[in-house]
Amino acid sequence: MIEILSNAALATVQDLGRSGSLRWGVGTAGAMDDLALAAGNLMLGNAVGAAGIEIPVFPFKLRFGADCAFALTGADCDARLDERPLLPWWTHRARAGEVLALGVPKGPMRASRALLCLSGGVDVPEVLGSRSTQLRGAFGGFDGRALKRGDVLRCGHDGHGRPTGFGLVPPALAMPLQRDGIAAVRVLPAAEYLAFEPASREAFWNRAWKITAQSDRYGYRLDGEALRPIAPMELLSHGIVPGVIQVPHSGQPIVQMRDAQPSGGYPKFGTVIEADLWRLGQAPIGSRIRFIETTWAQAVAARDEARQWLAKVERMVALHCGARSSGR
């Protein structure tokens, strides 16, 4: 059991997303860094898709109301448990009354969102098959809204007997992706790609794009050279998914993120591949990103690589925790 001590932190309960409800206009939501959530859960022995808390604004504080095992992944944010410094991407044991304090992520490679996983997962009701927060429409997660000071959330169980005190090499280091020293993500061209001027297409792949302050879980607005269509386009509304890069009339691209509308009508330049959404989800406001053109086969392989990394994590954690439990 935890009590939130911070206000206005935009923290939300998220799992790996809500699927099967696109037909009713319900998008997937889910953790902006799905890999960090999955890894945190695996370290605790939770189901990989158990609900956790995504924390995008710092500093952030909460108090444990009961004994609990937890994992902190995503951004390295100088975390402390009752003033004891905690290692990042690590599992810990908390005692009732202890306060977890997250500081501001620092440094050139800083990430922007921390994921807090609790033993047994965050215990909120499932709505339409998921515990993710659906902000537009206000349902799912914790009362369909961001967490506030005073909110009390329950864990599935207290994690008693579960080994803690170990961690993981973060995926940003294990599976790095950069172009010219700048964080990069892979993109598959979308339907209207060839309807853009060749000079715009070249600029898209070759320049760095800045993530503006008007960026959040709905979408990232990028600043850079305006992308020009060969002729003006008015499209009929169609389904879209997180990662779709839309180009409105202004020419400044918007990457649809986890809380994106499940449909839209702006021209689509490309889609950031599913396997790289976590990288974008961790890119801080004000930072720059590069886009790498990729093929279907490469994108599927990238997804397999992420899956394999998680499978390896699960195996190694099980080996370690099994060994610990048997007293070896």
Next chain:
Amino acid sequence: MKKTDAQREDIARWLAGTDIGYFELHTPFETLRFGAPEARPAATTLRAGSVGVFRHAHPLHAAALAPIGEPVPAGRAVGLLQIGPLLLPVIAPVAGRVARRLADDGATVGFGAPLIEFQTN
């Protein structure tokens, strides 16, 4: 018969010529003690619990987990052992300090390999 002060001095003079730090003499009448049991700090070698890659610092940090000579509390991670994606802590068994690191940063080590010479207080 109790030892006289002169005999006590003889024993002390003899001990000074050895490298014995602490000496207890038990007789039916008394126990004589020379030196202090904790005069010299004890050192213990922290060893690898499995095959892995030894790390002085967390991969995300530049600074070492426990700088040489800096006091650390019991239970603090003073090094890491990386096994695939997993990071396991090398833990200070008691309060003390890292006297020397016995394996290089990034070195592959075997089970039982000496990693850190740890000085207890």
Next chain:
Amino acid sequence: MNAPPATPAFSLLGTTALLFEAPGAFDLEAQQRIWALAKEAEAWPEIREAVPGMKNLMLTFVEPPQTLDALQARLMAAWEAARPLARRGRVVELPVVYGGAGGPHMADVVAHTGLSVERIVELHSAPLYPVYALGSHPGYCYLGGMDPRLATPRRQVPVMSIPGGAVSIGGAQTGVSASAGPSGWNTIGSTTMSFFDPAADPPAALQPGDMIRFRVEEVL
């Protein structure tokens, strides 16, 4: 408006979904064929969900297939065989206050179409609009049958927040917001209605095949 393509178009939405765009005129019959295609594709084992849009269909994958050729061929064949799936739904009447604070972009529609506010209200409230698809946000209905004279392009810069109940025009389409959120459409009026309840089964109040009529409550 772009000229509609002669053959169906397939495109990728990353590795998450395939987008199928049907050729030809955009009318109820074409949309009914999309419904038929969705019903068939939804049963395919590699498809998680078949989501109709406006004369198009998005298919989300359970797992992205190693190659796409077989799926595209199957989809093409299914489209050619698809017959309009007629659905007789209910008619829902929504009272609308046109213009005023609830219709902040009425002037932009006037400027683009060259029509008066009264004429816009008349043309907008006349038809019976079939619900073509749901999307955008929970419970939101994409409607067919808007008078082409009302068509107004989506806004240069999307508005950060438009309230639930906003009645808007985007390109050749019209719709009603089911909850507050960003929108690139031109809002000409407002209504009150509960479009979505996550506890209900189905959670959306309206579905493809239902019809909406806008009743003029007031023109400000």
